[in-house]
Amino acid sequence: MSNSTTVSPDPAPVAGSGDRRSRMPSRTGRRRRAGRIGQVHPLVALLWLAPALALILGVVLYPAIKLFDASRGEYSITGLRKGDAGWDNYVKVLDHPDLGTVLRNTVVWVVAVVAITIVLSLALAQFLVKSFPGRRFVRWAVIIPWAASLVITSQLFVLLYDYNYGIINHVLLNLHIIGTPIDFLGDDSWTMFSMVVVGVFVSLPFTIFVFIAGLGAIPDDVMEAATVDGASPWQRYWNITLPLMRPALMIATVLNVIYVFNSFPIVYTLNDRNPGYLHDTTITFMYKLAFKSQEHDVGMSAAAGIFNVLLILVVVGIYLKIINWREETSR
Amino acid sequence: MRSTKQSVVVAGLAIAGLALGACGGGTGAGTAPGGTAGGTGEEAKTIKLVAAEYSKDHTKAFWDAFAKTYHEKTGYTLEVQVVSWDNIDQQSSTMIQNNQAPDILNLNAYASYAKDGLLYDSDAVLPAVVKDDILDTFVKYGTYQGKFYGFPDLSSARAFFYNKTLFQQAGIAAPPKTWTELEADAKKITALGGGKVGYALPLGPEEAQGEFSMWLFNNGGDWKTDGNWVINSDKNVATLGFLKKLADEKVTQNNPARTNRADAFDLFKSGTAGMVIGFSPLAADLDKDKKVDYAVAPFPSNDGTESKTFGVTDYLMAFKKPGNEKAVKAFYNLYYTPDQVNTFIKAEGFLPVTKSGVAYFSNEKALQVYLNTLPNAKLTPTDDPTWDKVKLAVQQNLGGAMNGSPKATLDGLQRTAESGG
Numbered sequence: 001m002s003n004s005t006t007v008s009p010d011p012a013p014v015a016g017s018g019d020r021r022s023r024m025p026s027r028t029g030r031r032r033r034a035g036r037i038g039q040v041h042p043l044v045a046l047l048w049l050a051p052a053l054a055l056i057l058g059v060v061l062y063p064a065i066k067l068f069d070a071s072r073g074e075y076s077i078t079g080l081r082k083g084d085a086g087w088d089n090y091v092k093v094l095d096h097p098d099l100g101t102v103l104r105n106t107v108v109w110v111v112a113v114v115a116i117t118i119v120l121s122l123a124l125a126q127f128l129v130k131s132f133p134g135r136r137f138v139r140w141a142v143i144i145p146w147a148a149s150l151v152i153t154s155q156l157f158v159l160l161y162d163y164n165y166g167i168i169n170h171v172l173l174n175l176h177i178i179g180t181p182i183d184f185l186g187d188d189s190w191t192m193f194s195m196v197v198v199g200v201f202v203s204l205p206f207t208i209f210v211f212i213a214g215l216g217a218i219p220d221d222v223m224e225a226a227t228v229d230g231a232s233p234w235q236r237y238w239n240i241t242l243p244l245m246r247p248a249l250m251i252a253t254v255l256n257v258i259y260v261f262n263s264f265p266i267v268y269t270l271n272d273r274n275p276g277y278l279h280d281t282t283i284t285f286m287y288k289l290a291f292k293s294q295e296h297d298v299g300m301s302a303a304a305g306i307f308n309v310l311l312i313l314v315v316v317g318i319y320l321k322i323i324n325w326r327e328e329t330s331r
Numbered sequence: 332m333r334s335t336k337q338s339v340v341v342a343g344l345a346i347a348g349l350a351l352g353a354c355g356g357g358t359g360a361g362t363a364p365g366g367t368a369g370g371t372g373e374e375a376k377t378i379k380l381v382a383a384e385y386s387k388d389h390t391k392a393f394w395d396a397f398a399k400t401y402h403e404k405t406g407y408t409l410e411v412q413v414v415s416w417d418n419i420d421q422q423s424s425t426m427i428q429n430n431q432a433p434d435i436l437n438l439n440a441y442a443s444y445a446k447d448g449l450l451y452d453s454d455a456v457l458p459a460v461v462k463d464d465i466l467d468t469f470v471k472y473g474t475y476q477g478k479f480y481g482f483p484d485l486s487s488a489r490a491f492f493y494n495k496t497l498f499q500q501a502g503i504a505a506p507p508k509t510w511t512e513l514e515a516d517a518k519k520i521t522a523l524g525g526g527k528v529g530y531a532l533p534l535g536p537e538e539a540q541g542e543f544s545m546w547l548f549n550n551g552g553d554w555k556t557d558g559n560w561v562i563n564s565d566k567n568v569a570t571l572g573f574l575k576k577l578a579d580e581k582v583t584q585n586n587p588a589r590t591n592r593a594d595a596f597d598l599f600k601s602g603t604a605g606m607v608i609g610f611s612p613l614a615a616d617l618d619k620d621k622k623v624d625y626a627v628a629p630f631p632s633n634d635g636t637e638s639k640t641f642g643v644t645d646y647l648m649a650f651k652k653p654g655n656e657k658a659v660k661a662f663y664n665l666y667y668t669p670d671q672v673n674t675f676i677k678a679e680g681f682l683p684v685t686k687s688g689v690a691y692f693s694n695e696k697a698l699q700v701y702l703n704t705l706p707n708a709k710l711t712p713t714d715d716p717t718w719d720k721v722k723l724a725v726q727q728n729l730g731g732a733m734n735g736s737p738k739a740t741l742d743g744l745q746r747t748a749e750s751g752g
Contacts, residue, residue, distance in 0.1 A: 075428070076443065076447050077716075077720060078443050079425065079426070079428040163586070164585075164603065165601075183585055183586055186585070186589035272536070273536070273537075273589045273594070274589055275731065276731070290421075292723065293723060293727060294724035298424060298428060
């Protein structure tokens with residue numbers, strides 16, 4: 001659980017950094033080069049870096065070491081460390097009968113939420129950069145799901161989805177779209193769908209605002225030139241807007257993948273009535289191993305945590321690789 | 332050059348500040364357990380209680396007042412941390428992992444802690460008078476390997492709740508005495524239509540073991556007899572089969588396997604469900620809402636023989652830490668005085684754990700149903716550390732029988748229990 005809080009995206013600096021990087025070098029870089037860039041003593045540089053390094057060591061590295069340490073321990077159900085387990089915990093996680101289900105759920109969950117979010121956000125961002133009366137209010141409204149705590153949002157959806165009193169079933173019944181209520185959270189064929197809807201709902205605001213920033217960075221003259229050359233709106237979008245949006249798309253995708261992968265509250269809250277691991281992702285699987293399941297084993301959970309970190313590193317690595325490769329071949 | 336010097340100074344200050352901050356954090360975290368534990372032989376003056384939150388309104392208020400009295404009477408200080416039920420497992424596990432166990436922990440299990448050798452038994456910290464006053468049932472289930480570790484803080488007993496209005500509408504004169512009657516009544520109530528639910532059956536992960544205990548005790552079954560696990564006994568398979576039958580006949584709410592106890596209570600509180608297994612806090616809620624005209628009766632047994640009730644108790648266990656024995660003993664001495672323990676139990680709407688408490692509450696009419704059954708209540712095998720894992724396995728797997736085979740489900744649980752969790 002701890003890593004879900006540390007890696008959750010902090011969009012303000014990220015969204016800004018894209019265009020800062022593109023503009024800054026022209027000004028400050030030139031001044032530096034004119035000044036004395038080589039005169040800073042390495043020790044001084046180290047001193048300046050020290051606070052950041054200390055933070056990284058304390059907030060990232062130390063917990064990571066503790067996690068690894070825990071994953072190699074044998075723990076009693078009470079949390080008492082009884083001795084060293086070697087790699088047993090890792091073997092037990094890999095041998096877990098429900099691991100396949102959990103991995104499949106994780107892939108479905110991450111791919112579905114991120115893909116739907118990106119597509120919807122592209123459309124909505126396009127809409128929100130147009131000026132129309134009340135645009136400011138619409139933009140504010142879009143932020144709200146982001147401002148609300150995830151647990152509260154999830155709990156709210158539990159009420160909306162409820163079989164007996166939920167407003168969604170109420171509306172669908174009254175419109176005669178369905179004859180009997182749908183058990184959105186208890187029926188296995190609906191549960192993942194219901195979770196994905198909430199996942200998209202909470203991921204939209206961040207993504208939309210990244211895309212709004214990305215659209216704002218596209219120079220008008222390029223568009224004008226294309227229009228003069230007779231490009232249709234669709235051609236302009238496909239050949240100019242989308243390629244120029246690549247940095248924004250990349251940031252949004254990578255951060256959303258990490259964020260959605262690590263999303264605990266939605267999967268846990270919407271799923272708390274369901275026994276076993278039928279709809280768990282690797283994150284809630286890790287939590288249940290430690291505190292809810294019959295294993296109730298902190299060591300095994302820590303081993304699952306290590307796998308989680310590796311998994312997300314691999315996914316992000318592959319993604320970045322693909323992006324680089326595309327950039328190189330397109331040149 | 333001047334600017335370089337300045338940067339060195341600034342950066343140096345920044346590091347110093349950070350280092351100081353880090354030290355502050357370090358020592359702060361370090362002294363907390365050190366201060367409570369003290370060195371060997373040195374007596375602890377401050378002890379820490381981690382208490383479960385039974386209700387937002389009363390739990391913290393009670394323990395704060397208790398800490399004040401405790402300090403006045405004994406001179407020791409009691410630090411109180413109230414934790415919600417959702418989090419307490421996780422918190423206590425983390426505390427023990429980090430070697431920062433509290434002195435006293437309030438939880439719904441104790442045997443695993445006793446097995447790990449973390450706890451004081453009654454000889455060390457419980458005054459003899461207090462031990463004699465605790466109801467024999469609870470002493471029995473609080474005893475692990477011949478020593479009494481699980482000191483009960485309060486108890487509850489389950490009873491059968493029914494909605495009088497719905498019973499009347501369905502033309503049912505009296506609460507059911509047998510399961511056949513219960514099934515017939517559930518059918519009649521469901522037949523009223525409008526989404527009415529005959530019997531609200533929660534087999535979701537929240538407390539499946541509680542619901543199932545009540546049913547299996549009233550079919551002459553048990554989890555464990557004479558030291559052997561009997562989870563997949565014929566009687567228990569028949570019991571789970573009966574629950575599956577109720578679900579298949581659709582006289583329960585939708586999807587019992589995925590319904591938690593709180594949701595079943597909500598159905599009863601809204602007047603949708605005709606019958607449910609409840610306990611005194613549910614009665615308190617119903618009395619507050621005044622929405623449902625209900626009555627409480629003993630839970631019907633399968634064959635109409637005398638009803639058995641399922642009892643639950645939570646524990647206040649004492650962790651072995653150097654020098655804290657006297658302060659901990661003083662804590663129990665004060666907690667079990669009738670003024671304290673009964674005030675707490677009354678405020679939270681639960682049942683007493685002491686003989687003097689039963690006498691104290693005997694004039695409470697609303698509690699009669701439970702009090703009469705309490706001394707003979709059957710508990711889950713909380714005195715076996717294996718149960719702590721079996722309980723979790725039951726919560727995660729029992730519901731599976733609703734879409735599968737009761738026999739296979741219980742066989743699986745039996746295997747889990749026999750392999751020691």
